[in-house]
Amino acid sequence: xxxLKDIAAAAGVSPAAVSRILNGDDTLSVxxxxxxxxxxxxxxxxxxxxxxxxxxxxxxxxxxxxxIQWFSAxxxxxxxYYLTARKGIEDFCTRNQxxxxxxxxxxxxxxxxxxxVDGIICIGKFSEDDVAIFRSITENVVFLDMSLKNRDISxxxxxxxxxxxxxMDYLTGLNHEKIAFIGGVEYVGDxxxxxxxxxxxxxxxxxKHKLSTKGLLRxxxxxxxxxxxxxxxxxxxxxxxxVLCASDAIAVGAMKAALEAGLRIPEDISIAGFNDDExxxxxxxxxxTIHAPVYDMGQYGASLIMxxxxxxxxxxxxxxxxxxxVIRNSCxxxxx
Numbered sequence: 001x002x003x004l005k006d007i008a009a010a011a012g013v014s015p016a017a018v019s020r021i022l023n024g025d026d027t028l029s030v031x032x033x034x035x036x037x038x039x040x041x042x043x044x045x046x047x048x049x050x051x052x053x054x055x056x057x058x059x060x061x062x063x064x065x066x067x068i069q070w071f072s073a074x075x076x077x078x079x080x081y082y083l084t085a086r087k088g089i090e091d092f093c094t095r096n097q098x099x100x101x102x103x104x105x106x107x108x109x110x111x112x113x114x115x116x117v118d119g120i121i122c123i124g125k126f127s128e129d130d131v132a133i134f135r136s137i138t139e140n141v142v143f144l145d146m147s148l149k150n151r152d153i154s155x156x157x158x159x160x161x162x163x164x165x166x167x168m169d170y171l172t173g174l175n176h177e178k179i180a181f182i183g184g185v186e187y188v189g190d191x192x193x194x195x196x197x198x199x200x201x202x203x204x205x206x207x208k209h210k211l212s213t214k215g216l217l218r219x220x221x222x223x224x225x226x227x228x229x230x231x232x233x234x235x236x237x238x239x240x241x242x243v244l245c246a247s248d249a250i251a252v253g254a255m256k257a258a259l260e261a262g263l264r265i266p267e268d269i270s271i272a273g274f275n276d277d278e279x280x281x282x283x284x285x286x287x288x289t290i291h292a293p294v295y296d297m298g299q300y301g302a303s304l305i306m307x308x309x310x311x312x313x314x315x316x317x318x319x320x321x322x323x324x325x326v327i328r329n330s331c332x333x334x335x336x
Contacts, residue, residue: 002045011041018042032101033113036064039099040116065093065305066117067102068110068134070124080277081222081247081294082123085144088298089121096306105130105189111137119305122146123298127188140308142301147318154304154316156297160274163290163323164201167244167272170288170325175334176242176270177211182230182254183246184222198246198274216240220250227253235261241269241334248273248280248289255283255330266332276326285329292323 004015004022011018013034021030021038039062067089069082076083086102093100101117103110105126111133114120119140126134126146131153134141142154171179181202186194199219206213215238220226227250231243235257243258245251251273255265263269265285273280276291300319307313 002042002047004047006045007038007042007047010045011038013038022047032099035099036101036116039064043116062097062099063118063306063309064099064101064116065089065302066114066120066137067100068114068120068122069102069104070122070126072104072106080249081275081292082145084277084294085123085298085301088295089123089302090298092299092302096302098302098306118309121298121301121305125186125188125194127192130189139314140305142304144297144301151318152316154308154318156301156304156317156319156321158292158294158297159320159322160197161201163274163292163325164198164244165205166323166325167274167290168202168205170327171242171244171270171272171331172209174242174270174331175336177334178216178238178240178242179206179211180216180218180234180238180240180243181213181246182218182220182227182234182243182250184226184250185219186222196246202244222247222249224249224253224256227251228257230254231257232261235263239269242331243269243271245271245273248275248277248287251287251289251330252279252283255287266330270331270334272331274323280326281328283330288328288331289326290323291326293321297321 004018008015008018017030018038021035022042071082090100103113114137117138120134120138122134122143124145144156146155147157148155181199183196183199188194203213218230218234220230227245231254243254245254251271255271258265258269265271273287273289276289280287280289304317
């Protein structure tokens with residue numbers, strides 16, 4: 001029968017660390033990869049706890065959840081949307097003694113490092129080839145912030161459409177008609193451009209209400225620098241009364257550009273964001289935005305993985321989380 005020393009020797013760690021990992025001690029400071037290696041080695045060697053049932057099953061060991069991130073660590077710092085989702089996942093796993101193995105899509109051997117995990121949460125946008133690779137590792141997969149045509153896969157995403165409609169209703173209720181939109185363009189791994197539901201909803205709303213979008217639509221990337229640059233270009237060509245930004249990060253850059261142009265917010269121009277990042281309440285003026293429950297999306301995703309693994313649930317879940325209008329001080333009634 002395998003011992004703790006056997007596992008320690010094979011995994012390259014101390015017997016004490018092996019004991020704490022096998023007992024689900026989350027206070028032990030050790031890399032996720034090390035935890036996973038110890039669990040896999042113990043399983044391969046057929047280790048059984050002395051105080052446990054001789055027929056102890058594989059399911060009694062701590063669950064290992066793989067987290068695949070579309071964004072790099074640097075990109076997370078520029079836009080906290082996916083960072084917040086990841087924090088929701090990690091907090092849920094810590095509370096429920098679920099071990100985590102985090103990898104980035106840009107890692108060369110990410111698929112091999114995920115071998116043996118009990119489930120995978122994919123954060124961000126991925127190609128069809130990526131999806132096939134993830135599902136070859138495990139069928140217990142959940143995608144966050146991405147809608148898929150394949151209805152056999154669980155997805156959790158934001159109801160961007162109705163969030164945009166709520167904001168547009170608010171702005172038009174303030175008598176704004178010349179409403180600009182600053183968004184971002186994203187691509188999946190195969191170079192295919194992703195359709196942004198926020199932009200689509202804005203265009204549909206403007207058309208439905210017989211409002212022109214000519215010269216009012218700008219796109220860059222989802223960060224403050226891009227918001228700043230696109231706002232400068234927009235103001236050099238036209239003067240909207242309100243600007244709706246596809247993220248709070250974009251809105252922060254847009255506000256800086258507007259102030260540099262000598263415009264007062266909201267007296268001369270109204271600016272709104274999307275996401276309700278922590279920073280949005282500390283801008284000057286505080287940013288009117290749409291709250292996207294990104295942290296909860298991460299928690300829901302982790303709970304789905306746990307339920308599917310422990311309860312053998314195979315029916316996929318496809319959820320659109322509602323977004324909520326948050327009114328602060330960056331928007332005012334349009335001057336007629």
